[in-house]
Amino acid sequence: MTLAATHGFLSPTGVEIAFLLVGIVTLGAAVVTVTTRQLVHAALWLVVALGGLAVEYLLLTAEFIAWVQVLIYVGSVVVLLLFGLMLTKAPIGRSPDADSGNRPAALAVAVAAAAALVWVVVDAFRATWIDLDGPAQGSTKVSGSILFRHWVLPFEALSVLLLAALVGAIVLSRKDREREDGN
Amino acid sequence: MHLAYPAVLAVLLFCTGLYGVLARRNAILVLMSVELMLNAVNLNLVAFDVWLRDTLHAGQALTLFTIAIAAAEIGIGLAIVLMVYRNRGTSDIDKLRDNAEAPGADGARGTDETAGTDETAGPDEKAEAAA
Amino acid sequence: MTTTTLAVLVPLLPFLGAAGGLLLGRTAPGFVRPLAVLPTLAALVLAVLVAVRQGGGKAIDAATQLTPTGSVPIDLALHLDGFAALTAVLVGLVASCVQLYSTGYLRDDPRYPSYAALVSLFTSAMLLVVYSGDLMVLLVGWEIMGICSYFLVGHYWETPEARAASLKAFLVTKLGDVPFLIGLFALAADAGTFRITGILGTVATGGLDHPTLVALLLLAGVAGKSAQFPLHTWLPDAMAGPTPVSALIHAATMVAAGVYFVARLLPVFAASAAAMTVLAVMAAVTMVGSGLAALAQDDIKRVLAYSTIGQLGYMSGALAVGDRGAAVFHLLSHGAFKALLFLAAGVIIHAAGTNSLAAMSRMRGLAGRIPDAYWTMTVALLALAAIPPFAGFFSKEAVLVAAEHTALGDRTVAPAGAGWIVLVSGLVTALLTAAYATRLWLLAFRGRGAQAPEHGRQPLVMNAVLWVLAIPSLAFGLAVGVLDDWFDGHALTPTVTTAVLGTGIALVGGLVTYATWRHTTAMAARHPIGAVAAHPEAEPAVSEAEAIATHTPAYGDIAAAPDPADPGRLLLGPLHRHAAAGFHLDAVYSALFVRPVRAAASLVAFLDREVVETYVRGAGSGTNLLGRAVRRAQTGNVQTYLSALLAGSVVLAIAAVLVAAGA
Numbered sequence: 001m002t003l004a005a006t007h008g009f010l011s012p013t014g015v016e017i018a019f020l021l022v023g024i025v026t027l028g029a030a031v032v033t034v035t036t037r038q039l040v041h042a043a044l045w046l047v048v049a050l051g052g053l054a055v056e057y058l059l060l061t062a063e064f065i066a067w068v069q070v071l072i073y074v075g076s077v078v079v080l081l082l083f084g085l086m087l088t089k090a091p092i093g094r095s096p097d098a099d100s101g102n103r104p105a106a107l108a109v110a111v112a113a114a115a116a117l118v119w120v121v122v123d124a125f126r127a128t129w130i131d132l133d134g135p136a137q138g139s140t141k142v143s144g145s146i147l148f149r150h151w152v153l154p155f156e157a158l159s160v161l162l163l164a165a166l167v168g169a170i171v172l173s174r175k176d177r178e179r180e181d182g183n
Numbered sequence: 184m185h186l187a188y189p190a191v192l193a194v195l196l197f198c199t200g201l202y203g204v205l206a207r208r209n210a211i212l213v214l215m216s217v218e219l220m221l222n223a224v225n226l227n228l229v230a231f232d233v234w235l236r237d238t239l240h241a242g243q244a245l246t247l248f249t250i251a252i253a254a255a256e257i258g259i260g261l262a263i264v265l266m267v268y269r270n271r272g273t274s275d276i277d278k279l280r281d282n283a284e285a286p287g288a289d290g291a292r293g294t295d296e297t298a299g300t301d302e303t304a305g306p307d308e309k310a311e312a313a314a
Numbered sequence: 315m316t317t318t319t320l321a322v323l324v325p326l327l328p329f330l331g332a333a334g335g336l337l338l339g340r341t342a343p344g345f346v347r348p349l350a351v352l353p354t355l356a357a358l359v360l361a362v363l364v365a366v367r368q369g370g371g372k373a374i375d376a377a378t379q380l381t382p383t384g385s386v387p388i389d390l391a392l393h394l395d396g397f398a399a400l401t402a403v404l405v406g407l408v409a410s411c412v413q414l415y416s417t418g419y420l421r422d423d424p425r426y427p428s429y430a431a432l433v434s435l436f437t438s439a440m441l442l443v444v445y446s447g448d449l450m451v452l453l454v455g456w457e458i459m460g461i462c463s464y465f466l467v468g469h470y471w472e473t474p475e476a477r478a479a480s481l482k483a484f485l486v487t488k489l490g491d492v493p494f495l496i497g498l499f500a501l502a503a504d505a506g507t508f509r510i511t512g513i514l515g516t517v518a519t520g521g522l523d524h525p526t527l528v529a530l531l532l533l534a535g536v537a538g539k540s541a542q543f544p545l546h547t548w549l550p551d552a553m554a555g556p557t558p559v560s561a562l563i564h565a566a567t568m569v570a571a572g573v574y575f576v577a578r579l580l581p582v583f584a585a586s587a588a589a590m591t592v593l594a595v596m597a598a599v600t601m602v603g604s605g606l607a608a609l610a611q612d613d614i615k616r617v618l619a620y621s622t623i624g625q626l627g628y629m630s631g632a633l634a635v636g637d638r639g640a641a642v643f644h645l646l647s648h649g650a651f652k653a654l655l656f657l658a659a660g661v662i663i664h665a666a667g668t669n670s671l672a673a674m675s676r677m678r679g680l681a682g683r684i685p686d687a688y689w690t691m692t693v694a695l696l697a698l699a700a701i702p703p704f705a706g707f708f709s710k711e712a713v714l715v716a717a718e719h720t721a722l723g724d725r726t727v728a729p730a731g732a733g734w735i736v737l738v739s740g741l742v743t744a745l746l747t748a749a750y751a752t753r754l755w756l757l758a759f760r761g762r763g764a765q766a767p768e769h770g771r772q773p774l775v776m777n778a779v780l781w782v783l784a785i786p787s788l789a790f791g792l793a794v795g796v797l798d799d800w801f802d803g804h805a806l807t808p809t810v811t812t813a814v815l816g817t818g819i820a821l822v823g824g825l826v827t828y829a830t831w832r833h834t835t836a837m838a839a840r841h842p843i844g845a846v847a848a849h850p851e852a853e854p855a856v857s858e859a860e861a862i863a864t865h866t867p868a869y870g871d872i873a874a875a876p877d878p879a880d881p882g883r884l885l886l887g888p889l890h891r892h893a894a895a896g897f898h899l900d901a902v903y904s905a906l907f908v909r910p911v912r913a914a915a916s917l918v919a920f921l922d923r924e925v926v927e928t929y930v931r932g933a934g935s936g937t938n939l940l941g942r943a944v945r946r947a948q949t950g951n952v953q954t955y956l957s958a959l960l961a962g963s964v965v966l967a968i969a970a971v972l973v974a975a976g977a
Contacts, residue, residue: 016184023192030196030219034203039212046215049196053222060189062229065246069225072250077218077257084211084261088268099206100277105957106205113964114198120971121190128186130234137233138243151244158251165255172262175269205957276953283950 015132019059026052037098039090043081050074060130062138189230196223210264210274214257221253317367318376321392324360324402325441325455327353328409332434339427350430351413354437358406361441365399375447375511386502393447393510393578396800397642401574402444404646407786408566408653409437411779412558415657418773419558420855429469433562436462440567444574449498449508452575456494456539459568460487466563467555473863479554486548490538497531500524501582510578517581529582529589532575533596540572542630543600546623547899550607553615554862556855557660560615564622565653573629573645577638584636587729594634594732598739601627603897605746609753609882610893613669614659617754621698622652624743628713631736636727637716639801643794644713647705650786651697654690658780660858661687661772662758669861671754672880675835676763683766686777688759690784695755697787699748699820702813708791711808711816714740718812744816748823753881756831830881 012020029048036042050073057066136142147155196219203216225246232242268274331353338345368374377391413433420426439462442455461484468480502508504523505516516522536542541549549569553560563569576583576593583589601624608620625648632641663669665684666677674680681688697706717740719725720733794806883890892898947954 013184016188019184019188023188027192027195027199030199033219034199034207034212034216039209042212042215046218049219050222053196053226056189056192056226057229060184060229060233062233062243062246065225065229065243065250068247068250069222072254073218073222077254080257080261081211081215084214084264087265088209088211088274090209090211090274097275098208098212100208100275100951100953102277102951102953102957103206105954105961106202109205109957109961109964110198110202112968113201113960114195116964116968116971117194117198118191121194122187125186125190128234130184130186130189130230131236132184132233137236137240138229142240143243143247146240147244147247150239154244154248158248162251162255165258169258169262172259173265201960205953205960277951279952280950282952283948 015059019056022052022055022059026056035099037094037096038092039085039095039098040082040092043078043085046081047074047078050078057138060138061132061136063136064138064140064143066138067140186230186234189226193223193226193230196220196226208275208277210267210276211261213276214260214264217260218253218257221249225249317364317374317394318392320360320364320367321374321376321394321445324357324364324406325438325445327357327360328434328438328441332431332438335427335431335434339431343427346427346430347417350434351410351417354406354410354413354434357437357441358403358410361399361402361406364394365403368394368396368399373511377447377509386506386508388450388508389448390451391447391509392445394445397574397577397638398444400646400797400800401570401642402441404649405437405440405444405566405570408649408783409433409440409562411653411657411783412562415561415660415776415779416556416558418776419660420556421773423855425469429466429556432462432465433559436466436562436567440571443571447510449502449510449513453495453498456535456571456575457491459539459571460484460491463487463552463563463568466559467552469556469559470554470859470862473554473859475551475862475866476554479548479551483548483552486545487538490535490545492534493531494535494538497528497535500528500531504528513579514581517585520585522582522585525582525585526588529586530592532579532582533589533593536572536576537596538572539575540569540626540630541623542572542596542626543603544899546600546604547896547903549623550611550616550619550896553613553619557615557656557663557858560619561653561656561660564619564656565649569622569626570645570649573626573633573641576630576633577642577645580633580636580638583633584727590634590636590728591732591735593630594728594735597627597630597634598735600624600630601739601743602746605743605750606886606889606893607896608750609746609886610890612671612880612894614662614671614674614754614758615656615669617671617750618652618655618659621655621747621750622648624747625652625698627743628710628740631740632713632716634728634732635716635720635736636725637712637720637802637804639798639804639806640709640712640716642801643797643806644709647697647709647786647790650783650790651694651704651706654694654780654783654787655698657776657783658687658691658694661776661780662691663861664772664857665766666758667767667857667861669858671757675757675761675880677761677766678763680761680766681759684772686772686780690780690787691758692755693784694787695751699751699824700744700816701748701820702817703791705787705790707813707817708794708806708808710740710744711813712794712806714812714816715806715809716804718809741815741819745819745823748820749827749885750882752824752827753831756828756835756881760831760835762835827881827885830884834881834884 026049029045029052033042033045033049036045050069054066054069054074057063057069200216200219200221200223203219204213207213207216228242228246228249232240232246235242264274267279271279273279331349335346335349338349373393373395375391375393377389379387379389413430416426416430416433420429423429436459439455439458443452443459446452446455464480464484467483468476470476471480498508501513501522505513505521507513507516517525522528534545538545549564552563555563583593604620604623604627608617608624611617611620625644629641629644629648632638632644661684662674662680665687666674666680668674693704697704700707700710702708714737716725717733717737720728721730721737722733723730725733794808797806798804886893895901947958
């Protein structure tokens with residue numbers, strides 16, 4: 001509450017302005033991702049959106065997360081998605097049937113959910129400020145120390161999960177011999 | 184910084200992803216939308232972690248885990264999509280209607296055929312495509 | 315054993331016999347006959363023992379309560395007075411005779427085990443009614459008799475007549491039983507108990523609030539059971555049952571129950587002059603009407619059935635003038651000779667191969683074929699016609715004396731008007747009774763024409779039973795001097811006036827019928843008529859069942875035959891047609907009750923078919939349509955499902971937020 005006196009909607013700080021602008025870009029890229037008719041473009045716009053999010057993480061002083069975001073999402077996930085598009089022979093260029101017939105319903109649900117959630121969130125955090133001053137809370141050093149001091153067990157469990165996912169993906173994507181003969 | 188900025192952005196991103204999941208036809212596009220939704224959640228986690236100044240930084244740790252799990256998820260998901268594509272010749276979600284009620288499955292009378300005609304075409308098409 | 319224990323055993327033994335017969339009927343056919351006859355005989359012996367011990371003295375009361383039954387307690391109570399003891403002896407005697415007779419009459423019947431068990435149950439129920447000191451327990455016996463009569467009258471259920479008759483007997487008696495039940499409740503509500511002694515005590519102190527209402531309600535049930543006008547129509551039709559059943563129903567059980575019930579509760583009825591007058595009018599109409607109808611019947615058993623109704627009218631008449639001693643006296647003597655009449659009629663039907671009097675009157679030498687039945691039937695008919703010194707004379711005189719005393723004001727239990735009604739109608743009925751008894755005897759045994767068919771000898775047991783029953787028919791009247799002590803103590807001996815009057819009138823009736831018969835019998839040869847079913851080897855019941863089934867096709871009517879040689883036709887003149895049809899009471903009932911009920915039934919059927927079923931079908935097709943609509947949602951498109959799921963989640967979330975916000 002003490003912060004409420006020093007902050008106001010009408011006097012945004014520089015960080016806020018930067019956050020807002022990057023946020024608009026991120027949101028726009030995300031919207032284009034889910035609406036464009038060119039499938040490959042969708043993947044590329046996803047890169048923009050995820051990169052924008054990485055910038056937002058940086059603005060929130062979580063720099064390690066931001067780099068991980070760039071490395072894993074932009075670097076590998078999107079590449080993986082592009083591979084998937086190619087392997088499933090997705091058409092290059094505009095495909096008229098990128099959206100299913102469920103679109104109006106999807107729009108209605110999404111808009112209703114957005115309205116409800118925005119209302120609730122704004123109502124809840126109307127007078128809440130993040131204090132970004134002081135030491136960076138998400139520096140690599142801090143993140144590394146808490147990760148290996150307090151979260152080491154989940155971290156190791158996660159590695160097992162990743163291994164399992166790796167094996168599963170290999171098994172799933174391996175072509176069956178009989179099917180190969182059949183094809 | 185006002186907490187509403189990251190929170191509202193996360194909400195809007197989430198709903199955009201939601202729209203994508205519900206509206207996109209191609210399974211890979213659906214996976215992209217899922218990524219958007221996951222990232223919206225991540226943004227929330229980071230923002231709240233920073234706001235609360237958590238000594239354990241549970242939010243950031245969880246974000247890292249989410250990212251890792253998302254990577255695993257996208258790998259498995261793509262493998263599944265590939266497999267479906269290989270088996271069915273398509274990765275369009277609205278053509279995968281094996282859960283639809285087969286016409287006449289419960290001894291339905293002839294008048295019900297109107298509801299079943301478009302579904303009857305589905306398996307045949309898939310069979311042709313697979314051949 | 316105490317007298318109470320003996321009295322409990324009397325209804326219990328036939329009941330156990332019935333249960334055993336029903337259980338063992340199929341598995342052990344050898345036990346069926348002993349199980350039918352022995353318990354009934356034992357019950358007779360015990361009933362005689364109870365009567366001897368009771369000796370007409372003070373009433374023995376015993377009661378036990380099995381379980382508390384709410385506001386008005388129901389006790390297993392015995393009330394043994396002279397009426398109960400003697401009536402039980404009669405019931406035991408007739409039931410034993412019927413059981414013995416049935417072993418011969420239905421010897422090859424495949425349904426004999428169930429038949430014998432039902433007769434035992436019937437007997438047991440009647441003995442329960444006779445001994446019971448609690449009206450609810452009495453009602454149990456009363457209703458068991460109703461259902462037993464339904465089964466027994468419908469014994470030949472292959473014939474449509476028997477099916478219709480059993481249903482009719484059941485429905486008509488039930489029609490009377492409903493007001494009877496309400497009357498019992500009203501009576502118990504006023505008296506605060508179902509015990510007969512308690513109720514009589516209440517009546518004696520004038521504690522009955524609605525005596526007329528209660529009495530009239532009870533009278534409805536009595537009229538149904540005892541076949542009094544206007545609920546008597548089931549009795550002639552019940553002739554479709556086997557002859558021993560008719561004997562049982564007419565002589566000892568069922569119809570006697572109503573009269574006996576009124577005798578038990580006579581003070582309740584006597585408390586209402588209106589009820590006594592109604593009873594007198596009912597008795598008079600019943601007596602005269604049944605006498606006329608009996609004169610026109612062609613079926614020998616229907617003649618006897620109408621005569622039963624008439625004799626029951628005498629008993630009701632005696633009750634209407636408040637002399638229950640005379641009523642039960644007549645009940646006893648009538649029970650003996652009516653059982654004899656029916657059992658002898660069974661022999662006649664077997665020997666003649668027909669139940670039609672018109673056919674018998676064209677048969678020569680029927681009496682010679684069956685001398686036992688001939689002589690015993692003659693005795694019974696003389697008793698029926700009240701010719702001295704036979705039993706019927708004394709009991710009927712007792713009724714007439716009571717009526718005369720009431721009419722002249724010597725007795726004040728009942729209004730004098732009731733006395734006059736009973737006296738006049740009793741004398742008219744005496745004339746009619748003698749007439750139809752004579753007609754029956756002449757047509758059956760004095761036929762002319764072809765030789766009667768040879769049917770072999772009757773079973774010995776049947777003839778023996780006839781002679782057993784002939785003894786009380788002949789001599790029971792001589793006990794009149796002793797009986798006073800058993801009953802209320804009124805003198806039952808005949809007075810000169812009524813004796814001369816009654817006997818003279820009866821002789822006139824008999825002689826007039828004889829003269830008419832002499833006149834008409836010459837015509838018989840010119841109008842051949844008759845159908846005979848000859849089954850010399852088969853059991854007698856086969857002839858009877860066939861005779862019943864063929865009467866309508868052969869003569870055009872169940873009751874009458876187009877026989878110009880019938881003296882009854884000449885005596886009744888234009889009345890004959892109506893009398894033969896029972897004065898069209900059935901037609902009236904058909905118009906008043908049967909057709910409206912049928913119309914209502916078809917209306918209900920229509921409503922059920924067209925309205926209710928529409929809803930049922932609508933429920934089915936509505937669900938079907940709904941199901942089809944829901945099936946459309948099952949497209950298999952996962953995105954659609956997910957959309958619906960998330961839309962629901964959003965709605966729920968908004969609702970939760972609104973609730974949390976207190977909106």
